[in-house]
Amino acid sequence: MNLKQLSHMLSLSQTTVSRALNGYPEVSEETRRRVMDAAKRHGYRPNPSARRLATGKSGMIGYVLPTGAAVDIDPHFVEFLSGLGDYARAHELDLVLSPADADDEETTYRRIVANRQVDAVYLSSPRPADRRLALVNTLGIPFIVHGRSEGFDFDYPYLDIDNEGAFHEAARLLIQLGHKRLALINGNERETFAIHRERGMRRALAASGLTLGERHIRSMTMTEENGYRAARRLLEEDEPPTAIVCSSLIMALGVVRAVRDLGLTIPGDLSLVAHDDVFPWLRPENFPVPLSTTRSSIRLAGARVAERLAARISGLEEGARGEVWPVDLVVRGSVAGAPV
Amino acid sequence: MNLKQLSHMLSLSQTTVSRALNGYPEVSEETRRRVMDAAKRHGYRPNPSARRLATGKSGMIGYVLPTGAAVDIDPHFVEFLSGLGDYARAHELDLVLSPADADDEETTYRRIVANRQVDAVYLSSPRPADRRLALVNTLGIPFIVHGRSEGFDFDYPYLDIDNEGAFHEAARLLIQLGHKRLALINGNERETFAIHRERGMRRALAASGLTLGERHIRSMTMTEENGYRAARRLLEEDEPPTAIVCSSLIMALGVVRAVRDLGLTIPGDLSLVAHDDVFPWLRPENFPVPLSTTRSSIRLAGARVAERLAARISGLEEGARGEVWPVDLVVRGSVAGAPV
DNA sequence: AGAGACTTCCAAAGCGCTTTGGCTGCTTTG
DNA sequence: CAAAGCAGCCAAAGCGCTTTGGAAGTCTCT
Numbered sequence: 158m159n160l161k162q163l164s165h166m167l168s169l170s171q172t173t174v175s176r177a178l179n180g181y182p183e184v185s186e187e188t189r190r191r192v193m194d195a196a197k198r199h200g201y202r203p204n205p206s207a208r209r210l211a212t213g214k215s216g217m218i219g220y221v222l223p224t225g226a227a228v229d230i231d232p233h234f235v236e237f238l239s240g241l242g243d244y245a246r247a248h249e250l251d252l253v254l255s256p257a258d259a260d261d262e263e264t265t266y267r268r269i270v271a272n273r274q275v276d277a278v279y280l281s282s283p284r285p286a287d288r289r290l291a292l293v294n295t296l297g298i299p300f301i302v303h304g305r306s307e308g309f310d311f312d313y314p315y316l317d318i319d320n321e322g323a324f325h326e327a328a329r330l331l332i333q334l335g336h337k338r339l340a341l342i343n344g345n346e347r348e349t350f351a352i353h354r355e356r357g358m359r360r361a362l363a364a365s366g367l368t369l370g371e372r373h374i375r376s377m378t379m380t381e382e383n384g385y386r387a388a389r390r391l392l393e394e395d396e397p398p399t400a401i402v403c404s405s406l407i408m409a410l411g412v413v414r415a416v417r418d419l420g421l422t423i424p425g426d427l428s429l430v431a432h433d434d435v436f437p438w439l440r441p442e443n444f445p446v447p448l449s450t451t452r453s454s455i456r457l458a459g460a461r462v463a464e465r466l467a468a469r470i471s472g473l474e475e476g477a478r479g480e481v482w483p484v485d486l487v488v489r490g491s492v493a494g495a496p497v
Numbered sequence: 498m499n500l501k502q503l504s505h506m507l508s509l510s511q512t513t514v515s516r517a518l519n520g521y522p523e524v525s526e527e528t529r530r531r532v533m534d535a536a537k538r539h540g541y542r543p544n545p546s547a548r549r550l551a552t553g554k555s556g557m558i559g560y561v562l563p564t565g566a567a568v569d570i571d572p573h574f575v576e577f578l579s580g581l582g583d584y585a586r587a588h589e590l591d592l593v594l595s596p597a598d599a600d601d602e603e604t605t606y607r608r609i610v611a612n613r614q615v616d617a618v619y620l621s622s623p624r625p626a627d628r629r630l631a632l633v634n635t636l637g638i639p640f641i642v643h644g645r646s647e648g649f650d651f652d653y654p655y656l657d658i659d660n661e662g663a664f665h666e667a668a669r670l671l672i673q674l675g676h677k678r679l680a681l682i683n684g685n686e687r688e689t690f691a692i693h694r695e696r697g698m699r700r701a702l703a704a705s706g707l708t709l710g711e712r713h714i715r716s717m718t719m720t721e722e723n724g725y726r727a728a729r730r731l732l733e734e735d736e737p738p739t740a741i742v743c744s745s746l747i748m749a750l751g752v753v754r755a756v757r758d759l760g761l762t763i764p765g766d767l768s769l770v771a772h773d774d775v776f777p778w779l780r781p782e783n784f785p786v787p788l789s790t791t792r793s794s795i796r797l798a799g800a801r802v803a804e805r806l807a808a809r810i811s812g813l814e815e816g817a818r819g820e821v822w823p824v825d826l827v828v829r830g831s832v833a834g835a836p837v
Numbered sequence: 838a839g840a841g842a843c844t845t846c847c848a849a850a851g852c853g854c855t856t857t858g859g860c861t862g863c864t865t866t867g
Numbered sequence: 868c869a870a871a872g873c874a875g876c877c878a879a880a881g882c883g884c885t886t887t888g889g890a891a892g893t894c895t896c897t
Binding site: 159160161171172175176179203204205206207208209210211212 | 854
Binding site: 207 | 874875876877878879881884
């Protein structure tokens with residue numbers, strides 16, 4: 158059933174039927190009702206390919222997925238996706254994943270924009286002065302950044318959590334508990350979120366006249382193994398930290414293991430706080446010692462990004478609105494006063 | 498730059514240029530070269546929307562993503578995706594994720610097929626007599642199942658690992674080590690993979706005149722917490738199992754925690770084998786006691802599915818070819834002889 | 838040399854929608 | 868009462884590609 162058949166059936170022109178269906182004003186209410194009825198009754202659905210060719214709109218949002226033999230997609234991605242799906246499902250909005258060589262995402266961005274494959278895109282894991290962001294901005298496709306970048310002379314729309322504030326609070330708590338030697342096990346230091354977290358922690362330390370020694374900060378991809386290694390290295394120093402703030406729950410697993418291997422205990426010898434993106438399959442309260450966390454649901458962020466992307470596509474949202482979500486600090490058994 | 502301009506520039510018809518570009522035989526080699534050259538020089542790329550409308554092919558593969566407030570996307574998904582991306586990237590093949598209400602995926606399947614949004618789809622996590630599979634089969638869109646179903650009167654193309662064989666081997670090893678009371682902590686019992694794993698284990702037990710008691714098998718979604726609960730319940734019985742086979746590394750984390758909480762040790766009191774889908778961020782060799790596993794890279798499976806999907810789209814693969822990958826049994830420190 | 842068979846190209850008809858630029862006929866206005 | 872305005876509809880022209888159904892030119896064969 159296509160438009161031609163439907164309009165013929167109604168003895169109307171394709172123009173009128175199309176307009177009736179798309180809510181244009183120059184068609185009488187009665188006609189509109191007739192058309193709507195008939196469309197529903199016959200299960201008419203406009204062919205998206207045709208509509209696309211005519212309008213240039215695809216009704217899909219895009220994401221360029223960095224891939225490569227040495228590239229692992231972040232497990233956070235799937236949670237974000239769950240959230241995105243929560244919104245998109247209700248709006249028949251599909252997501253196009255365009256795998257790209259992690260070393261050359263630009264080509265792919267250009268392709269999907271030139272091809273008008275999607276109406277909007279979102280970027281994630283941005284770095285300072287991220288070239289993708291600049292590119293997408295000049296290409297003129299609606300977009301939203303999940304996270305933030307820095308060092309541009311233009312503003313852009315984003316959704317981020319208050320990483321700096323979160324780690325500031327975490328560090329402040331530990332300092333209040335008497336800890337003087339804090340360490341940070343961070344994610345990839347080139348990504349903005351990691352920079353912000355470090356900044357937040359340094360700020361809290363500075364406020365008490367403390368510093369974060371170079372040796373007391375480790376940055377690496379967030380795997381259990383890296384968490385373990387970082388923790389061991391930190392704890393085997395001459396003056397080991399008495400508290401660690403860790404950028405991910407997965408790394409925290411490794412930290413816990415290292416602590417055990419060294420015959421230490423949490424929170425007796427070491428206080429531990431980790432950032433929790435809220436995975437359904439790994440919960441901080443279920444750690445051997447319930448883990449204190451800075452918590453922010455990445456799934457909710459996914460839903461919100463989808464919502465804003467949809468708003469941008471339909472012109473409801475404009476400009477470079479940045480949105481920063483506060484982060485909860487959830488205190489559990491893994492923190493205690495500094496050992497004497 | 499569109500076809501019209503390009504052909505005008507070459508003083509050829511659109512027909513000829515189109516054919517030259519698409520490798521049709523009715524154009525001379527010389528002309529083809531001229532056309533190809535010009536196309537490359539001017540960066541001509543056919544408009545996919547137009548091509549789609551004309552051919553009905555979209556150059557994309559689809560996946561219906563079950564979502565819902567109570568639905569969590571499996572973290573395995575992201576690894577599978579990495580693999581898919583590995584292949585797709587090199588072939589400019591995009592993946593369309595269509596979020597659907599987990600209770601009504603059918604509507605979405607019908608929509609993406611009717612709309613010709615994608616050239617092929619893949620299904621995952623199939624159950625016996627899975628309705629999606631029957632649907633997709635009748636809808637006539639090329640597809641591949643990742644995993645297997647059962648109870649159909651038709652064959653279908655799939656890629657699966659030998660879950661039954663893997664768990665058969667794991668159980669056999671444990672039996673050989675003298676274990677008589679084995680337990681299984683499985684995934685969702687309604688999914689085929691879980692059924693196959695149970696079957697494999699039962700077969701191994703039966704071969705030695707043993708059985709798997711009803712109480713010795715737990716099925717649930719694969720979270721750390723569920724692993725913990727299942728293990729506790731098992732180990733607190735009167736006659737607790739001396740060996741557990743576990744369907745996922747994430748659950749195994751919980752098992753390890755439970756064992757610790759009960760003051761038991763691995764492998765002294767309990768031998769443990771888990772299935773490992775190969776996550777980059779959680780490795781069995783890094784467990785407190787290195788974990789024995791049945792190992793199969795889900796990422797490789799993703800790449801293979803993409804490859805076969807592409808082959809099906811281009812007609813290179815046909816029929817209901819099933820592909821079953823053997824699974825490695827990797828023995829590490831978490832297994833030992835049964836306690837006396 | 839003429840018929841048939843290729844080879845190589847082209848004009849034009851789709852694909853199914855949106856949108857432009859009218860065209861009616863009726864109501865309002867000075 | 869003529870001019871103007873407006874609501875409501877339509878024919879047809881795109882959007883940019885593929886594909887059908889020739890047509891012209893070249894070869895081959897009897």
